[in-house]
Amino acid sequence: MTTPTLVAPREVFGKTLLYMGRKDPRIVVLGADLNKSTGAWAFMQEFPGRSFDLGIAEQNMMSMAAGFAASGKIPVTTTFAVFGTGRPYDQIRLSIAQPRQNVKIVVTHAGLLTGEDGMSAESIEDIALMLALPGFTVAVPSDGPETDAVVRAVLTMEGPAFVRLPRAALPVIHRDGFSFRLGKAETMRPGDDVAIVACGALVAIALAAAEHLAREGVQARVVNLATLAPLDEEGLAQAARETGAVVTAEEHFIRGGLNSVVSQALAARAPVPVEAVALRSYGESGKPTELFEKYGLTPANIVAAAKRAIARKR
Amino acid sequence: MSELKDLIARSRWSATHASANGTAKVPPTVADLADIASVVRKNILVMTTAVNSGHPGGSLSATDALVTLYFKYLRYRPSEPAWPSRDRFVMSKAHASPVVYAVLAEAGFFPREELLTFRRIDSRIQGHTHIKTPGVEFSGGSLGQGLSFGLGIALAARLDGAAHRTWVMLGDGECDEGQVWEAAMSAAHYRVDNITAIVDRNNGQNDRHTNEAMGLEPFADKWRAFGWEAIECDGHDIASLAAAYDTALAVKGKPAIVIAKTVKGKGVSFMENNMAFHGKAATMDELRQAFDEIDAAMRRVAV
Numbered sequence: 001m002t003t004p005t006l007v008a009p010r011e012v013f014g015k016t017l018l019y020m021g022r023k024d025p026r027i028v029v030l031g032a033d034l035n036k037s038t039g040a041w042a043f044m045q046e047f048p049g050r051s052f053d054l055g056i057a058e059q060n061m062m063s064m065a066a067g068f069a070a071s072g073k074i075p076v077t078t079t080f081a082v083f084g085t086g087r088p089y090d091q092i093r094l095s096i097a098q099p100r101q102n103v104k105i106v107v108t109h110a111g112l113l114t115g116e117d118g119m120s121a122e123s124i125e126d127i128a129l130m131l132a133l134p135g136f137t138v139a140v141p142s143d144g145p146e147t148d149a150v151v152r153a154v155l156t157m158e159g160p161a162f163v164r165l166p167r168a169a170l171p172v173i174h175r176d177g178f179s180f181r182l183g184k185a186e187t188m189r190p191g192d193d194v195a196i197v198a199c200g201a202l203v204a205i206a207l208a209a210a211e212h213l214a215r216e217g218v219q220a221r222v223v224n225l226a227t228l229a230p231l232d233e234e235g236l237a238q239a240a241r242e243t244g245a246v247v248t249a250e251e252h253f254i255r256g257g258l259n260s261v262v263s264q265a266l267a268a269r270a271p272v273p274v275e276a277v278a279l280r281s282y283g284e285s286g287k288p289t290e291l292f293e294k295y296g297l298t299p300a301n302i303v304a305a306a307k308r309a310i311a312r313k314r
Numbered sequence: 315m316s317e318l319k320d321l322i323a324r325s326r327w328s329a330t331h332a333s334a335n336g337t338a339k340v341p342p343t344v345a346d347l348a349d350i351a352s353v354v355r356k357n358i359l360v361m362t363t364a365v366n367s368g369h370p371g372g373s374l375s376a377t378d379a380l381v382t383l384y385f386k387y388l389r390y391r392p393s394e395p396a397w398p399s400r401d402r403f404v405m406s407k408a409h410a411s412p413v414v415y416a417v418l419a420e421a422g423f424f425p426r427e428e429l430l431t432f433r434r435i436d437s438r439i440q441g442h443t444h445i446k447t448p449g450v451e452f453s454g455g456s457l458g459q460g461l462s463f464g465l466g467i468a469l470a471a472r473l474d475g476a477a478h479r480t481w482v483m484l485g486d487g488e489c490d491e492g493q494v495w496e497a498a499m500s501a502a503h504y505r506v507d508n509i510t511a512i513v514d515r516n517n518g519q520n521d522r523h524t525n526e527a528m529g530l531e532p533f534a535d536k537w538r539a540f541g542w543e544a545i546e547c548d549g550h551d552i553a554s555l556a557a558a559y560d561t562a563l564a565v566k567g568k569p570a571i572v573i574a575k576t577v578k579g580k581g582v583s584f585m586e587n588n589m590a591f592h593g594k595a596a597t598m599d600e601l602r603q604a605f606d607e608i609d610a611a612m613r614r615v616a617v
Contacts, residue, residue: 028470028473049473050473052469052504054496054500055499055500055503057493057496057499057500059458059459059462059492059493059496060462060465060493060496060497060500061462062462063459063460063462063463063466063493063497064462064463064465064466064469064497064500065466066463066466067462067463067464067465067466067467067468067469067470068466068467068469068470069466070451070452070463070466070467071466071467071470071471071474072470073470073473075466090456090459091459091462091493093456094453094454094455094456094459095453095459095462095463098444098453099444099445099452099453
C-alpha cells in the first residue's frame with residue numbers, strides 16, 4: 001500500500017472559502033481572533049470589507065452572524081470547536097437555530113487531534129451539542145477533498161449549518177471531483193459481513209481496519225457518514241440489513257454523536273447489533289497519534305468491535 | 315373573553331392615517347403620540363390579563379419610547395413587513411413583547427383582535443418575540459443578544475450602502491449580561507453610526523431593583539468608556555425622547571445610545587415600581603382600575 005497524501009482540512013476550508021467568496025459577494029466571514037489558525041485568513045486578506053474579526057468574543061460573533069443572515073448575507077463564523085459550540089451555545093440556539101438564520105459555523109481543532117493543548121481544547125462534545133438543535137445541518141468531513149465538497153454544499157444551501165474540522169492533516173481518501181451529496185451516506189468499500197459507519201478522521205482508520213479484517217476473511221463494508229443531520233436513515237438501514245452488524249467509529253464522546261444517531265435510526269428501522277468505537281472520557285495532552293492510541297481510536301479496536309458485532313448476529 | 319375583546323383600545327390617530335409608512339402625509343402630533351401611548355398601555359393590559367401571563371411592568375415602562383420611535387421615526391410598510399428599505403427595530407428585552415405587539419397592531423401590521431391570541435396555542439404572537447410575527451425582526455427571549463444581532467444588520471447595511479437604520483431596545487437589567495458589552499465594544503471598534511440603542515432604564519428586574527441585583531452605575535459613563543455617545547432623557551416625556559433620538563441620529567463616526575429613564579409599570583399606580591408585576595398580569599378588577607387611571611391621565615393631557 002502506498003503512503004497516503006496528508007492534507008489539512010482547515011487549509012482546504014480556507015481555499016474553498018476564498019474561492020466561494022470570489023463567486024458570491026453575499027459571503028461574509030466572522031472570526032474571533034483565531035483566523036490565522038482556522039484558514040479564514042486568506043479570505044480576510046482579500047476581502048477586508050467583508051471580514052469581521054470580533055476579537056475573543058464568540059457570543060457576540062454568533063448573534064452578529066444572525067443579523068448578517070437576516071439581511072441577506074451568508075455569514076461564515078470560524079473559530080476552534082470548543083469556542084464555536086459550547087461557549088456561544090445559547091446564542092447559536094436563540095439567534096441562529098430557532099429563527100433558522102442562514103449562518104454557517106465552521107469550526108477547526110475539533111477532537112483529540114488537537115493534541116498538546118490537552119482536554120480543555122479537545123472538543124469531544126460539539127457534535128452532540130449541534131445535533132441537539134432542530135433544523136441544523138451537521139457535517140464532519142473525512143479528508144481534504146470532502147471538506148472542499150462539504151464547504152461548497154453548505155455555502156449553497158439555505159439554512160443553518162455546522163462543519164467540524166480537525167487541526168491535523170488527514171490522509172486523502174477521496175479523489176478530487178468525487179461525487180458528493182450532502183445528507184447521503186457514502187459506501188467507501190463494499191462488504192457484507194459487517195458495516196463500519198464512521199465520520200471524520202475515523203473513516204481512514206476504518207478503511208485500515210477493513211483491510212485487516214479482509215486478511216482474516218471478513219468482508220467489512222465501510223460507510224462514510226459525513227452528514228449526521230439530516231441523517232440518511234435509509235442508507236444506514238440498508239447497510240444494516242445487508243450486513244446484519246454495525247460498528248460506529250468517531251472522534252467524539254460516545255453519547256450524543258455518531259453512535260447515538262446511528263443506533264437511534266437502526267433501532268427504529270433495522271435493528272442489528274451495534275458496537276461503538278468512541279471516546280469514553282476526556283483526553284489529555286499528547287501527540288495526536290499517542291492520544292488516538294491511548295484512547296482507543298485505532299484500527300485494532302475497530303477490528304475487535306467488528307468481531308464482537310458479528311458474534312452477536314442471530 | 316368577549317368582555318376583553320370589547321376592551322381592546324384603538325387610537326384616533328391610526329383611525330385617520332391608514333398606513334404608518336414613514337411618509338405619512340400628516341405626522342402625528344405630541345398629543346397624537348400620547349393618545350397612541352395610552353391605547354398601547356391599555357392593550358398591554360388587556361392582552362396579558364386575557365391570558366393571565368406575560369410581562370406588563372417592563373412593557374409599560376417602554377411604551378412611550380417605542381410609540382415615539384414607531385410613529386415619529388421608523389420607516390416601514392405594514393402591508394410589506396419585509397420591505398428591504400425598512401428601518402429595523404430589534405427588541406432585545408423580548409419578554410416585554412406585549413408593548414411590541416400592541417405597537418405593531420396600532421401601526422397596522424396585524425389586526426388588534428389578534429392581541430387576544432397572545433401566548434395561546436397556534437398564535438403568531440408568541441410569549442417572547444419571534445420572527446413569525448409580522449414586523450418582528452428578532453427572535454429573542456434569552457437576554458443580551460439583541461445588540462449583537464442589530465450590529466450584524468447595521469454592518470450588512472453599511473456593506474450594501476443601504477440607508478436604513480437599526481434601533482435596538484435593551485433592558486437595564488439585561489445589561490448585566492456580558493455579551494452586551496462585547497457588542498458595545500465591537501460597535502465602537504467598527505465605528506458603526508447607523509445603529510441606535512435605547513435602554514429602558516426602569517430600575518427593575520425579575521427579583522428586585524437593578525442596583526440591588528447588580529450595580530450598573532455609573533451607567534451612562536460605562537457606555538461612554540466603551541466609545542459610545544450616551545444621551546439621557548425622560549423616557550415618559552415624548553418631547554424629551556424625541557430630542558434624545560434627534561441627538562443620537564446626529565452622531566457620526568460612533569454609535570449612540572439613548573438611556574430613557576423610566577418607571578416600571580408606568581401609568582398604572584399599583585404597578586409602578588412594583589416588581590410583582592414584572593411577570594404577572596392584572597386581575598379583571600385591577601384592569602378596570604388601570605383603564606380608569608389611563609383615561610384620567612389622558613384627560614389631563616387634553617386639558
